[in-house]
Amino acid sequence: MDIKSFTRSLLKVIMSLGILFVFTSQVHGSVYTQNCIACHKDIPVSIDKYFYRYLLKYSSEKKVKHAIKHFLQNPSQEKTVMADAFINRFGIKNKSKLSDKDLENAINEYWKTFEIFGKLK
Amino acid sequence: MLALKNSVIDLHHSEKKTLVGFFSLYITLCIVILIFISFVYYKFQKDLMLSQKRIDLQNYSNEFIIELKQLHINFDKNRVYPRDTRFKTAIYDSDKQLIFSTLKSSSVQLDNIVYTSNKTIHFIKEPESYYLGARYVILEIEDNETWLDDIEQEVMIFTSIGLIIMLFIGYWLLQLFIKPMRDAMHLLDRFIKDTTHELNTPISAIVANIEMIDTSNLDDKLARKIRRIDIGAKTVSNIYQDLTYLTLNHQIMSQNEHLDVGEILYQRVEYFSTLANVKHIEFKMDIQDNILLFIDIKKLSKLIDNLISNAIKYNKINGTIDILLNDKHLSIRDSGKGIKKEQLALLYDRYSRFDKTVGGFGIGLNIVSMICKEYHLEIDISSEINIGTKVEVKWI
Numbered sequence: 001m002d003i004k005s006f007t008r009s010l011l012k013v014i015m016s017l018g019i020l021f022v023f024t025s026q027v028h029g030s031v032y033t034q035n036c037i038a039c040h041k042d043i044p045v046s047i048d049k050y051f052y053r054y055l056l057k058y059s060s061e062k063k064v065k066h067a068i069k070h071f072l073q074n075p076s077q078e079k080t081v082m083a084d085a086f087i088n089r090f091g092i093k094n095k096s097k098l099s100d101k102d103l104e105n106a107i108n109e110y111w112k113t114f115e116i117f118g119k120l121k
Numbered sequence: 122m123l124a125l126k127n128s129v130i131d132l133h134h135s136e137k138k139t140l141v142g143f144f145s146l147y148i149t150l151c152i153v154i155l156i157f158i159s160f161v162y163y164k165f166q167k168d169l170m171l172s173q174k175r176i177d178l179q180n181y182s183n184e185f186i187i188e189l190k191q192l193h194i195n196f197d198k199n200r201v202y203p204r205d206t207r208f209k210t211a212i213y214d215s216d217k218q219l220i221f222s223t224l225k226s227s228s229v230q231l232d233n234i235v236y237t238s239n240k241t242i243h244f245i246k247e248p249e250s251y252y253l254g255a256r257y258v259i260l261e262i263e264d265n266e267t268w269l270d271d272i273e274q275e276v277m278i279f280t281s282i283g284l285i286i287m288l289f290i291g292y293w294l295l296q297l298f299i300k301p302m303r304d305a306m307h308l309l310d311r312f313i314k315d316t317t318h319e320l321n322t323p324i325s326a327i328v329a330n331i332e333m334i335d336t337s338n339l340d341d342k343l344a345r346k347i348r349r350i351d352i353g354a355k356t357v358s359n360i361y362q363d364l365t366y367l368t369l370n371h372q373i374m375s376q377n378e379h380l381d382v383g384e385i386l387y388q389r390v391e392y393f394s395t396l397a398n399v400k401h402i403e404f405k406m407d408i409q410d411n412i413l414l415f416i417d418i419k420k421l422s423k424l425i426d427n428l429i430s431n432a433i434k435y436n437k438i439n440g441t442i443d444i445l446l447n448d449k450h451l452s453i454r455d456s457g458k459g460i461k462k463e464q465l466a467l468l469y470d471r472y473s474r475f476d477k478t479v480g481g482f483g484i485g486l487n488i489v490s491m492i493c494k495e496y497h498l499e500i501d502i503s504s505e506i507n508i509g510t511k512v513e514v515k516w517i
Contacts (some may be wrong), residue, residue: 048197052401054251055254058251058254059214059216059255059256060216060254061216061218062216062305116164116221117220
């Protein structure tokens with residue numbers, strides 16, 4: 001094998017690895033996708049309903065984000081925005097194991113996905 | 122020409138100043154009170170109007186919140202903000218960030234409940250649940266401001282009536298304050314009138330008899346005594362004439378005629394020559410001929426007498442009196458001790474005297490001022506301390 005064909009094969013390997021990396025990252029997604037969507041898709045209540053519940057109770061971006069983070073770090077029946085019937089059926093979620101930074105990133109993405117600002121006509 | 126004499130007693134300069142000050146203060150206070158009452162009335166009427174509008178706005182807000190609730194529930198299917206032709210709305214979150222608005226006026230006071238803003242009325246409602254995150258719901262309706270026009274009209278009418286009533290009360294109060302002063306002046310005038318009436322006969326007798334004495338046949342000693350009596354009698358006669366002018370003469374009509382002012386001046390200087398000789402005062406006359414004034418002879422004589430009498434009275438021994446007459450003015454200048462600037466403005470006040478070392482009642486310049494006022498003559502007094510005083514009477 002001469003140097004030319006070796007270089008060509010090396011480039012092919014690098015490109016293949018790059019495509020594979022992009023593909024896997026798309027499959028796995030962000031912290032929000034991996035850690036929030038992944039679980040909520042199995043629950044009959046879609047994830048946006050929780051958002052509107054938070055909005056109904058806390059109103060502003062700052063307060064909503066703070067309330068979600070506070071709940072995820074230490075979930076309890078007192079802190080939930082969901083109805084008792086819902087909790088009785090599905091129970092309280094487990095405490096999040098995500099770091100503060102990951103949790104904040106996930107909540108920011110959640111807010112951006114469902115926020116009201118700029119969507120009203 | 123017959124001119125009606127002024128029978129109103131002139132108030133002193135300081136008294137006039139006090140009365141003007143009182144009246145100005147009174148009017149200012151009245152205006153401040155009326156403005157305050159108008160403002161309170163305006164606030165009251167505005168609150169009344171807003172409380173009436175508030176009932177409608179409350180109903181509108183309930184309707185709007187129901188629609189907002191529906192939008193919140195169906196936000197994944199419908200994102201059209203609810204609108205109504207009767208009112209405009211805006212929603213703000215709990216951090217007072219605008220979520221959406223159809224308002225005309227951008228000036229919003231979220232801490233208020235109902236208020237006016239740029240010809241609109243705003244009503245702030247806080248719903249129990251924050252649909253779409255809306256903690257504050259603002260409703261806006263047009264304000265045609267007819268209530269404001271009504272208030273303006275009412276305030277204008279009532280303040281005008283109030284001010285007129287206040288002015289009448291002020292005038293009545295002023296009259297009450299002036300009364301004691303006027304009474305005092307009347308009392309003094311009546312006293313002088315009574316006194317002078319009693320002096321008339323003896324003074325006339327003295328002056329007439331002295332004039333009849335032929336001094337050329339008398340020895341020098343006796344002639345000097347007669348001259349002294351003559352000076353004394355003339356001084357008393359002059360004071361008598363001044364007092365009677367003030368108390369009697371100014372209540373009758375003037376008999377005006379064209380008079381040669383120069384001729385009268387020479388006569389009056391001659392009359393006062395005996396008095397001037399006592400202080401060795403020299404008259405320097407610069408009189409232009411044929412200067413005519415349409416005036417009552419008694420009044421012109423009184424005016425000149427008072428000016429010459431003052432020039433002699435306040436002059437120094439061996440002084441001079443410069444009398445200048447031309448077609449524009451008469452000026453009489455003495456070489457006396459002069460008058461301080463701050464006292465010049467008070468010179469025309471009756472009974473005011475600045476040099477108590479010489480005799481007099483302080484009425485001379487008051488009479489001069491009254492005569493000048495009657496004949497529209499301008500009087501100008503200038504004085505320099507230790508140099509003298511110049512009185513100018515201008516008729517052009």
